Amino acid sequence: MPDKSLDLLEQLWNDVEPGRAPLVHLVGAGHAVRRRRRRALVVAVAAGSLCVVSAVVLGVNLAQSHDHALSPSDGTGERAGLSPDQAAARVLGSVDEPAVRDVQVIGMPGDPTPSRTWVRTYIKDAAGDTVHGEWLASLVAGAVAELMRTNQSSLDQVIQGGDFVHTGPHGTQVTEQLGMGQAAQEYFDSPSDPDLRDRVDQVAQHFGLTVASVRVLHPLDSALDVRLVVPPGHVSWTMGDLDRELMGSPVDIEGLYVELDSPSGRVLLQAGYQERLAGGGWSGEGDRFGIQHG
Amino acid sequence: MDTDGGFAAFASAQWARLVRAGVFLGCNREEAQDLAQSTLLRCFVAWRKVERADSPEGYLYRTLLNCYRDSHRRRWWGEQPTQILPETAVPADAVDQLATIDAVHRALDELSQANRQVVVLRYFVELSEHDTAQALGIPAGTVKSRLSRALDQLASSPHLAEGPS
Numbered sequence: 001m002p003d004k005s006l007d008l009l010e011q012l013w014n015d016v017e018p019g020r021a022p023l024v025h026l027v028g029a030g031h032a033v034r035r036r037r038r039r040a041l042v043v044a045v046a047a048g049s050l051c052v053v054s055a056v057v058l059g060v061n062l063a064q065s066h067d068h069a070l071s072p073s074d075g076t077g078e079r080a081g082l083s084p085d086q087a088a089a090r091v092l093g094s095v096d097e098p099a100v101r102d103v104q105v106i107g108m109p110g111d112p113t114p115s116r117t118w119v120r121t122y123i124k125d126a127a128g129d130t131v132h133g134e135w136l137a138s139l140v141a142g143a144v145a146e147l148m149r150t151n152q153s154s155l156d157q158v159i160q161g162g163d164f165v166h167t168g169p170h171g172t173q174v175t176e177q178l179g180m181g182q183a184a185q186e187y188f189d190s191p192s193d194p195d196l197r198d199r200v201d202q203v204a205q206h207f208g209l210t211v212a213s214v215r216v217l218h219p220l221d222s223a224l225d226v227r228l229v230v231p232p233g234h235v236s237w238t239m240g241d242l243d244r245e246l247m248g249s250p251v252d253i254e255g256l257y258v259e260l261d262s263p264s265g266r267v268l269l270q271a272g273y274q275e276r277l278a279g280g281g282w283s284g285e286g287d288r289f290g291i292q293h294g
Numbered sequence: 295m296d297t298d299g300g301f302a303a304f305a306s307a308q309w310a311r312l313v314r315a316g317v318f319l320g321c322n323r324e325e326a327q328d329l330a331q332s333t334l335l336r337c338f339v340a341w342r343k344v345e346r347a348d349s350p351e352g353y354l355y356r357t358l359l360n361c362y363r364d365s366h367r368r369r370w371w372g373e374q375p376t377q378i379l380p381e382t383a384v385p386a387d388a389v390d391q392l393a394t395i396d397a398v399h400r401a402l403d404e405l406s407q408a409n410r411q412v413v414v415l416r417y418f419v420e421l422s423e424h425d426t427a428q429a430l431g432i433p434a435g436t437v438k439s440r441l442s443r444a445l446d447q448l449a450s451s452p453h454l455a456e457g458p459s
Contacts, residue, residue: 009401009448013418015394016317019327021309023302026331030301030338 081158084117087147091140095219099124099133103140105148108160119144119162120175130166130176132225132257135272137164138178139255142276143219162277178277188254188275190222196253200226203245207237212261223255223274230260230268239271251275301341305334308354311419315355317395318402318414319362332361352428355415359429404451409444416441 082090084105092103101122108116121137141162149158161177168174190196193216204211212227224246239258246256255274262268312333316326336357337344347353402410416426416437427434 009398009418012394012398012401013314013318015390016314016323016326016398017391018310018313018330019323021305021334022331023305026305026334026338027298027302029335 081148081150084144084148087144088119090147091143091219095136095140095143095217097136097215097217097225100136100140103144105144105159109163111160116160117148117158119159121162121164123164123166125167129270131270131272132259133164133166134176134178135255135257135274137162138272138274138277139217139219139223141178142254142274146220146276188221188252190253191248193222196222196224199248200224200246203242204228206245207242209260217255219254221252221254223253223257225257227259227261229263232263239269243271243273247273300345301334301338304337304344304350308334308351312354312358315358315414315419316362317398318418319410320399320403321362322395323391329358329361333358336361349422349425349428351421352425355419355421355425355429356431359411401448401451405444405447409440409447412437412440413444413448417445 081087088103088105092100101124103122104120106118106120107113108118119141121140123133123136141159145158163175163177165173165175191199196216197214200211200214207228208231210229210231212229213225214227215225217223217225226246243256243258246258247253254276255272257272258270259267260269309330312330313323313326316329317323319326321329333354337354344350344353402413405413411430412426415421415429416423421429423434423437426437430437432440
């Protein structure tokens with residue numbers, strides 16, 4: 001590499017002005033996080049000291065609360081992936097969303113190489129609501145790829161891409177592509193559905209919003225589909241604030257769709273997040289254990 | 295040294311490199327500062343692990359990459375409403391910073407994420423091969439080969455041949 005190129009990059013490195021480290025804030029925030037963790041630990045220890053019967057009941061409840069998860073991996077990264085058809089059928093059944101009409105794993109459009117695969121999701125009545133449709137299709141594509149994965153280190157080694165088909169404004173079928181990145185296998189360990197609904201209620205209350213509807217979808221782990229009503233008046237928070245609280249810290253759901261409506265029912269904003277796809281930049285090699293959320 | 299004192303010294307020493315690494319990984323300056331804060335906060339909470347780690351710097355930068363992935367994996371569709379438009383005057387030094395960061399991104403955006411991470415950690419942060427391998431969770435041999443490929447690619451980059459515009 002020419003010295004000139006290196007010199008230039010080094011100059012740019014030095015030119016980035018880092019600002020000052022917010023040490024007081026960091027230490028204060030760090031202590032607050034530790035206190036919260038200690039409280040959680042105390043609760044866990046207290047619960048653990050209860051009688052065996054309680055423990056058995058707790059175990060049953062935990063098992064029930066996670067029976068929607070498809071246990072895509074044993075946690076070692078080594079696994080036998082499902083066939084494309086099996087994976088598509090399983091996600092179609094588990095996502096429990098009528099708007100997802102069909103899921104197919106097909107050859108990559110325009111590419112004759114048979115091993116290059118593509119996830120196509122058919123969305124019902126998505127005309128005028130491509131944000132929600134794209135969000136659903138992204139959830140589906142990520143879940144299908146995760147189920148097909150064997151020991152690959154990133155999703156883009158399993159599927160080359162995806163798209164979704166919906167009905168356009170003139171009644172014609174429209175195919176729109178999804179972004180696809182390098183995210184690795186991920187485990188979210190989502191809370192139970194009632195806990196997630198409680199979270200939505202609490203967050204809505206915190207932000208002064210009214211819950212219009214909540215759905216918990218289960219592509220693999222859980223995803224929240226939430227519609228909230230914003231009261232008239234000044235809004236002092238951002239969507240970033242809202243989504244951070246809804247996604248959990250650390251993130252424990254694989255997707256979030258938020259629609260904010262006016263009191264009259266007009267849609268003010270739609271936002272979709274999903275965690276399995278997109279350009280995570282996960283290098284993968286050597287990281288056989290994936291990313292543990294939750 | 296107590297936890298707060300030890301952490302403060304560590305954070306002060308690492309701050310500038312963390313922010314610059316964030317920018318070189320693809321963040322703007324504000325995102326890179328947030329990334330550095332998130333990284334250091336996680337390290338504070340797990341300070342015993344950091345202190346006992348075979349390589350505290352390897353641990354730090356592995357945490358940085360985890361935080362980076364968390365923040366960049368999400369995608370956003372839609373609009374963010376605001377009552378106050380952010381149309382304030384931008385100071386001259388902020389303009390310089392934008393130009394610098396734009397030049398960094400143009401130069402490095404051609405690299406794959408994997409190669410980019412190796413270049414940033416090994417070449418610019420100056421982690422050892424061993425620490426880079428630990429931070430990335432890859433064998434040391436892979437660090438070498440990726441670095442070599444990335445530097446070759448950068449050498450033929452038209453952006454670097456021309457210099458910053």
